[in-house]
Amino acid sequence: MSKNLTNRSEDYSKWYNELVVKADLAENSSVRGCMVIKPYGYAIWEKIQKELDNKFKETGHYNAYFPLFVPKSLFEAEEKNAEGFAKECAVVTHYRLKNDENNPGKLKVDENSKLDEELIVRPTSEAVIWNTYKKWIQSYRDLPILLNQWANVVRWEMRTRLFLRTSEFLWQEGHTAHATKNEAIEEAKLINKLYADFLNDFMAISVVSGTKSESERFAGAEETYCIEALMQDGKALQAGTSHFLGQNFAKAFDVKFSDKNGKLEHVWATSWGVSTRLMGALIMTHGDDNGLVLPPKLAPNQIVIIPIFKSENELNNVLSYIEPYVERIRGLGYSIKVDDRLNFKPGYKYNEHELKGVPIRVTVGLRDIENKSAEIFRRDTLFKENININDLISKVDFLINDIQTNLTTKSKNFQLNNTRVAKNYDEFKKLIKEGGFVLAHWDGTKETEQKIKNETKATIRCIPESKSKSGDCIITGNKSLKRVYFAKSY
């Protein structure tokens, strides 16, 4: 397999698009804006799902499933939310096709099957879920409700890119109901921290976290907590959001509970989600000019063994030589694949597994049998060495951890090296042009935010929680409590 991959420095965007396809992660389908997630990409997504699902369950959440469709009257009940999604939703209007009498063998919509009320394909599920919670919640004893669902959602995007922005995507959406405002806020924060830890510890992606400005908030939220990662081209990527919804949905759907004193009150809510967009973050954070680079915790195959052989007999000798080690590595819980395909040359296999980001490659040939050796290659640094075969297990064990740590550190350093403070607007404009996060004082108004966006394309990615020094807004000179993160973004 020839890699034939555009260099990042040449065209980062083209590099990304090519890599997603060449590494067998996903491809465009015949349906506008919808992707096919290929088995290799889906195997990575399954690892993301499994780890997140465990974390949700450990923190007291349960999974459930709510309908794909939202009747229009429910959809429009929470006005801000509806307004936010109205322009990009797929609408089901009919429920039957019939033979097209003018085109034998073809079908057309049966006009007699028009629905009385249109159904919206869920862009998010607050409406349908809060309409259900209304039936479930009467008393404080019914609270909290801590649910999550793994589902597909549809947002009719005009410009789509595999994983980053697709009309249909897969995600998880948590929806919780609480008796007090504080409890709901704590839940939203807990999940945002869970997301940040997951990205750092599992995906080896460093993020900044905090809240969104009002204009970047989720439609219908009182506060949006978020994590933002920095891609190699200096643009930020929103990787996850967790919303404190106040009582907005409880009011829209009339969901009240009686507290211990019998007093009726509206319920407090959160919602939160991460999506297949994380696959985009993964690719763009770690990938290099040779292809994907996978943190071992996410790699469907952590180790690949390439036997070198000229005949089936030679192959069998190499396989017998390596087999006890393969078994022991598997016994340690690592996933290992022996690529013994006959129709492909070693060079082709090297390229393929490099493209697919397999963390560790071990090559073994006849000479290694004589020398009791093996060649081991780590994908992150591209470093290759010959080792004694007796050291293979400990070396693999070491590398699995070291590659994960190295990628985490690299991501952290990249973020730190590309986060700079702008003292004034001139400096700000220069730094934004160069890319990365720019920390700057902002007076807290929509107007200033909009002006900066119009003039530089940079938006406020995140208002950090940490208390930094107060200062003067770079635009208006008005008082600013702390510096906030600006960047151009995906």
Added chain:
Amino acid sequence: MSKNLTNRSEDYSKWYNELVVKADLAENSSVRGCMVIKPYGYAIWEKIQKELDNKFKETGHYNAYFPLFVPKSLFEAEEKNAEGFAKECAVVTHYRLKNDENNPGKLKVDENSKLDEELIVRPTSEAVIWNTYKKWIQSYRDLPILLNQWANVVRWEMRTRLFLRTSEFLWQEGHTAHATKNEAIEEAKLINKLYADFLNDFMAISVVSGTKSESERFAGAEETYCIEALMQDGKALQAGTSHFLGQNFAKAFDVKFSDKNGKLEHVWATSWGVSTRLMGALIMTHGDDNGLVLPPKLAPNQIVIIPIFKSENELNNVLSYIEPYVERIRGLGYSIKVDDRLNFKPGYKYNEHELKGVPIRVTVGLRDIENKSAEIFRRDTLFKENININDLISKVDFLINDIQTNLTTKSKNFQLNNTRVAKNYDEFKKLIKEGGFVLAHWDGTKETEQKIKNETKATIRCIPESKSKSGDCIITGNKSLKRVYFAKSY
């Protein structure tokens, strides 16, 4: 919690509908025909998913994900398949809503967002998948492709029932591509056997398996393998199907491969699926007048401990007494829940956990501390006994296995006891009226099948693979190679 559940003998159908809701498995949503799967129901579905997913992977299958929408032109490409689903599909015609100027705060479909080509919400994914396989398959080296996806599908059903028949349901659908006819047939059979084993070994549901008659086949299939289970009311339930699709989809989507000699040939296909309908089979196979009865392998909580107490102090004493045993049971890998809720009385808890089918209940009070005892109750037989606390672990260990085995045997016996041979049509009509499977000779024609269906409502559920004796058709007297399974069905 009062059970207040209709008796099965009184009204089996009402019993089912009530139980699904009372056991917190699912409920109807505000969207016509679509259900909400509640956390408890979803936890059971997750167990089904996990076990099946492992079995698919062990047999060489990978997961992937294909789009929710099927453009009409793709949908209609395989004519038989399209014809089979055209009358029940949700159609997306627009992609935007706008403010309704006549109703402030309300939305309406934006007529300017009409799609050039309508999108069908997938009722099944052959079309969209084979249109993709066309890109993936050129040579015999690209075969076989063995994929599965976990997804939601929509079939616009007029009469819906929770789990059994809903407009949206969750399922897995396998789609495989092969170089030879034989290999595809073997795959379809392999999966049908996998399904049968899964139902028997994991869900404790006995099934008969074989093929469908032509008129009961999946639209677009050459052969449909199936498993059929018998419910307590004597009606059959189709629990899973596995289709040999021949070259129908390859021809419709022009998918060819070059074989080893360079000759171009159409690809051979299978597809197969089980759905949330299995939840219905589970409920109706094992449930009794006290509620759900769960085989231990599917129970989210296999054991529940009910402490008996009058004060928090007493509760703490009981909890300390039982804690070491709880830890050891957990250590054996069993899921155990201590129901220490203060606001609910033991009787309420008993009813609730019986309704929810928890396999084993252990009750412990102050007197048990004195006597070093506990009361243990098994849900399947409702048998209760006092045991020495030191025997608790071994008793639980024994019951987990014994309940699973007992339910499997019970289901098998029920099926055997309710499968009878009809020697002639009069006997057939009598037996069908009484319920259960009726084995009878059939001449293999659609006409005979239709006549029987019209007159008795019974259909051919399955043509068994085993070779039984030949004989004469109960209707026409023509030759019949073997007896086939008839029943009324869900």
